[in-house]
Every structure is written in structure tokens, then in C-alpha cells.
Amino acid sequence: MSELARFGNLDIDWNLSPEHAVTMYLEWGNNDWHAEYPPVRSKADFSTYFVVDTWGERPVVRLIRRNSEGADELATIPLPNRLANRFIAEYGDLRGIMEPTREIKDWLKAELGHD
Incomplete structure (x- = not known):
């Protein structure tokens, strides 16, 4: 069983980029209500998404859950x-x-069982 399979029940936002996440959660007022990602309204608004982190020697994937208080x-x-x-x-x-x-x-979806 994949290490990610335990997260298969989460609603993953496959289109949320790190840039959009920053705009939504860290730069309040910097996005349009009519945009694909409107501003968050409360601490109860959250997103779950993947990023590729290349700060280390080899790239890794991180599963992030973010709201206005943190990630x-x-x-x-x-x-x-x-x-x-x-x-x-x-x-x-x-x-x-x-x-x-x-x-x-595509690989992540298969690992999560979202094929």
C-alpha cells in the first residue's frame, strides 16, 4: 500500500499552485472575488494541495493543508x-x-487511489 493511500479520502485541489495559495491565504485582499480562487473568508476555509520542493538534494513532494492561520x-x-x-x-x-x-x-493520483 502506498504511503499516500491513507490520504485518499481528502479533497485535493489539483489546480492550486503555490503562487495561488500565497495569494489566497497570505496576501489577503490581493485577489479578485471573480478569480478562480476567491479570497478566503474565515479560518474555516482551507485547501489541500501538493507541491514539489527542490530545496534539498533531490526533489520531494509535500502534501500541504493550508488555511489563513498557517500550513x-x-x-x-x-x-x-x-x-x-x-x-x-x-x-x-x-x-x-x-x-x-x-x-x-498523475503518479500522485494513482498513489492516492484516485485513478
């Missing part, structure tokens, strides 16, 4: 070598927190 890291999963190597080939030595590629999202 909780629910899981950190190393990418399989084939996905990590493709990600590195595309982004080089760029360090940061990035949105997963389509290929990584």
Missing part, C-alpha cells in the same frame, strides 16, 4: 527516480517550491 505538512514523499530525473531535466538546479507537473500529478 500543515501532512506528508513528504520522495519522487521516484524516473520522475525526479525528469523534473530535474526540466528545471535544472532551480531551488524552490513548485507546482507538480502533469506527470507527477
Whole structure:
């Protein structure tokens, strides 16, 4: 069983990028009510999403649950070598927190049992 399978019941926002999350939760008033992601209204508003973290030696995927008070890291999963190597080939030595590629999202969905 996949390490991520235990999170299979969560409602994952597959389109939420790290940039959108910052706009929604950390820069209140910086987004439009008619945007894809309108401003949060209360502490009860939260999102669950994945990011790729490249600050370490190899990229890892982090499952994040965020609201206006902060972010909780629910899981950190190393990418399989084939996905990590493709990600590195595309982004080089760029360090940061990035949105997963389509290929990584497909792998994550399979790991969660969301095929």
C-alpha cells in the first residue's frame, strides 16, 4: 500500500499552485472575488494541495493543508527516480517550491487511489 493511500479520502485541489495559495491565504485582499480562487473568508476555509520542493538534494513532494492561520505538512514523499530525473531535466538546479507537473500529478493520483 502506498504511503499516500491513507490520504485518499481528502479533497485535493489539483489546480492550486503555490503562487495561488500565497495569494489566497497570505496576501489577503490581493485577489479578485471573480478569480478562480476567491479570497478566503474565515479560518474555516482551507485547501489541500501538493507541491514539489527542490530545496534539498533531490526533489520531494509535500502534501500541504493550508488555511489563513498557517500550513500543515501532512506528508513528504520522495519522487521516484524516473520522475525526479525528469523534473530535474526540466528545471535544472532551480531551488524552490513548485507546482507538480502533469506527470507527477498523475503518479500522485494513482498513489492516492484516485485513478
